[in-house]
Amino acid sequence: MYSHDTQIRVRYGETDQMGYLHHSNYPRYFEVARVECMRSLGFPYGELERSGILMPVLNMECKFLKPIYYDEMVVVRAIITQMPDARMKLAYKVYNSQANVACEGRTDLCFVDATTRKPMRCPAHIAHIMRAVFMP
């Protein structure tokens, strides 16, 4: 298990007329946190794409426990829950400004060759880094 925390401040344009962070923004927050999590491990997602590998999202789940409000500084914890193989699985926890869990989520991603758009296994350099985390 490897986790990384990212702070995100809720933007005005992300609220809705209920006065809450609109639920469609949580997958975007997960994405930001996932990208920072990967950067912290030494494989920024942007570099992966430049090397010809895409990581589309295969599925996602969110459980909304408490509303989040405009201008709150939330912490999004991205957790790589197991050694990646054909898929990379992450869980997320969004902590509101009172440090309560406001949302829990999960996503599965896969690795895709950008040219053929066919699935591929986890690239060697990522597997190498992740093995050091999961099987030290």
Added chain:
Amino acid sequence: MYSHDTQIRVRYGETDQMGYLHHSNYPRYFEVARVECMRSLGFPYGELERSGILMPVLNMECKFLKPIYYDEMVVVRAIITQMPDARMKLAYKVYNSQANVACEGRTDLCFVDATTRKPMRCPAHIAHIMRAVFMP
């Protein structure tokens, strides 16, 4: 079970640099389809809000089966899967322009008093309409 189909054309600003409809837009498409589904049953969501009732999303799930592309005219089927009580449960299927299922989803919503922000039971007029569907 009650279902309603809504056509949505993919906007350019909804694509990402992978060339796909970005996954964060699916919850927005579900929302559009849910709102049209409610309208087709005679209780538009806007009227519900004006009467002091909010319906926040409690959780959601999406399974992405095929990418969806810019300018595709997709059909989003919103399905009310059971008689609402404290919650209203919907399932969704997004059909791409070849009529293949590109995404399956689910959301649970609850009913909330807009003033107190406390959960409440399904309003009587909605329960009445839904009973005619589920227990005819």
Added chain:
Amino acid sequence: MYSHDTQIRVRYGETDQMGYLHHSNYPRYFEVARVECMRSLGFPYGELERSGILMPVLNMECKFLKPIYYDEMVVVRAIITQMPDARMKLAYKVYNSQANVACEGRTDLCFVDATTRKPMRCPAHIAHIMRAVFMP
């Protein structure tokens, strides 16, 4: 001058906690209306991109005259104001559900070769169509 009207219904996720359509969505509505305007003339933007031509936005202006609300069915009029050359210039009017002008806008776009990312002149087939409009 050539104009085309497109209906768009305001989505919940496009509102903000002021209860208005958030201003960042107007450029997206302009884009939807522009794309439908081009389709109505016989050169869908998607085909243009597939033929290797991109049309990025060079500048935009919006004047917000009246707020627009959730679930309103607005009409966005896209107006090609002059014969395109290196640029295509459009104006927009957004009519609210009472048929009042709620927003006026303008965008300039250019034509770009997708491979070289260099500007190019208006493609011949578009110029041909537009000449029939502007110099009949």
Added chain:
Amino acid sequence: MYSHDTQIRVRYGETDQMGYLHHSNYPRYFEVARVECMRSLGFPYGELERSGILMPVLNMECKFLKPIYYDEMVVVRAIITQMPDARMKLAYKVYNSQANVACEGRTDLCFVDATTRKPMRCPAHIAHIMRAVFMP
């Protein structure tokens, strides 16, 4: 003149299939920078709203000079260009990761009573702060 710089990292979901930051996100970046600019002066926008004052955008302009790409860390400079009265006028410059100006923009905002939704003059405590900046 008062200016404040805010760093924003481009999110994946903000790109489009052209591979650029989609132009509809610039108004959102301006908004983030404007809010941080106001916070730096001691009147966070969130507090203003809680005190019953809204600041809707009346108009905006953007000039896109260079594309901005995924994962770039841009700097958005928000500049209050004159002493606010009924309106607050800001200009913006977005610097890309090579410190080149990629976009220039302007917005005019007004002050609105949240209850009556009528325009009002710049609140006294903001005028006081801004006078110290503009007429020291």
